[in-house]
Amino acid sequence: MRQVIVAGNWKMNKTVSESVEFVKELQEGLGFDLKLQVLVFPPFTSLYSIGRIVDKSRIGFGAQNMYFEKAGAFTGEISADMIKSCGGEYVIVGHSERRHIFGESDEVIGRKVKSALESGLKPVVCIGEKLDEREAGKTEQVIERQFYKAFEYVQEDMIEDCVIAYEPVWAIGTGVNATPEQACEAHDFVRGLLEKKYNGGVAENFTILYGGSVKPGNCKELFEKNGVDGFLVGGASLKVVSFLEIIKIVNNMLV
Numbered sequence: 001m002r003q004v005i006v007a008g009n010w011k012m013n014k015t016v017s018e019s020v021e022f023v024k025e026l027q028e029g030l031g032f033d034l035k036l037q038v039l040v041f042p043p044f045t046s047l048y049s050i051g052r053i054v055d056k057s058r059i060g061f062g063a064q065n066m067y068f069e070k071a072g073a074f075t076g077e078i079s080a081d082m083i084k085s086c087g088g089e090y091v092i093v094g095h096s097e098r099r100h101i102f103g104e105s106d107e108v109i110g111r112k113v114k115s116a117l118e119s120g121l122k123p124v125v126c127i128g129e130k131l132d133e134r135e136a137g138k139t140e141q142v143i144e145r146q147f148y149k150a151f152e153y154v155q156e157d158m159i160e161d162c163v164i165a166y167e168p169v170w171a172i173g174t175g176v177n178a179t180p181e182q183a184c185e186a187h188d189f190v191r192g193l194l195e196k197k198y199n200g201g202v203a204e205n206f207t208i209l210y211g212g213s214v215k216p217g218n219c220k221e222l223f224e225k226n227g228v229d230g231f232l233v234g235g236a237s238l239k240v241v242s243f244l245e246i247i248k249i250v251n252n253m254l255v
């Protein structure tokens with residue numbers, strides 16, 4: 001069974017008190033029959049406080065990044081164990097902002113995925129092409145390279161703890177989402193890669209999220225597509241009202 005997930009990536013937003021207030025309000029708003037997994041990814045500084053108040057039967061949470069080493073002289077970095085010690089169960093790895101603003105390589109991302117899994121965190125692995133790559137007809141080539149590098153060290157017994165988020169870079173924060181057809185095409189391609197590297201069962205049960213300008217107004221048509229198993233939401237996850245609306249729309253589409 002594929003797990004449906006609606007996740008909010010807060011990026012560099014919200015102080016501790018704003019984060020706690022958000023989670024409390026979201027929790028109150030989730031008082032209905034929830035059929036999907038809600039996740040939030042606050043900044044590191046809010047993880048501990050959220051861990052103390054969150055009802056994990058309603059909302060899971062994790063960090064937006066981590067380093068692959070266990071501990072040591074890595075100024076400014078955070079380990080998987082530190083995230084776990086705050087109660088976090090997930091970690092976003094390879095977000096396009098990490099790749100393109102902070103220069104994270106495919107190799108580093110592969111090591112992070114491995115380290116997250118070895119420490120018992122569930123990685124949400126982001127992949128996606130830039131606009132020039134799409135225009136040059138290289139979308140599949142880019143996705144394939146990112147996929148194989150990210151999962152280089154992941155054997156079949158670990159893959160079920162992973163989630164992939166397809167986030168075309170040109171759709172992130174631009175207001176221009178991928179069309180449902182474009183999302184579907186990319187998700188099918190990723191599922192094909194999962195089948196090739198692992199097997200049909202893994203591919204069939206694997207959760208692939210779409211991310212990039214998701215909002216209440218476009219999530220229904222995107223989720224209607226086979227193979228889109230939920231969302232990684234940026235901007236629209238920063239307000240309880242819009243995030244909750246996306247959750248409700250998707251939840252209502254589940255039987």
Ligand code: 13P
Pocket residue numbers: 009095167171172173174175211212213214232233234235236
């Ligand atoms: P937006 O929803 O703001 O486009 O951001 C998407 C994203 O990067 C989620 O990780």
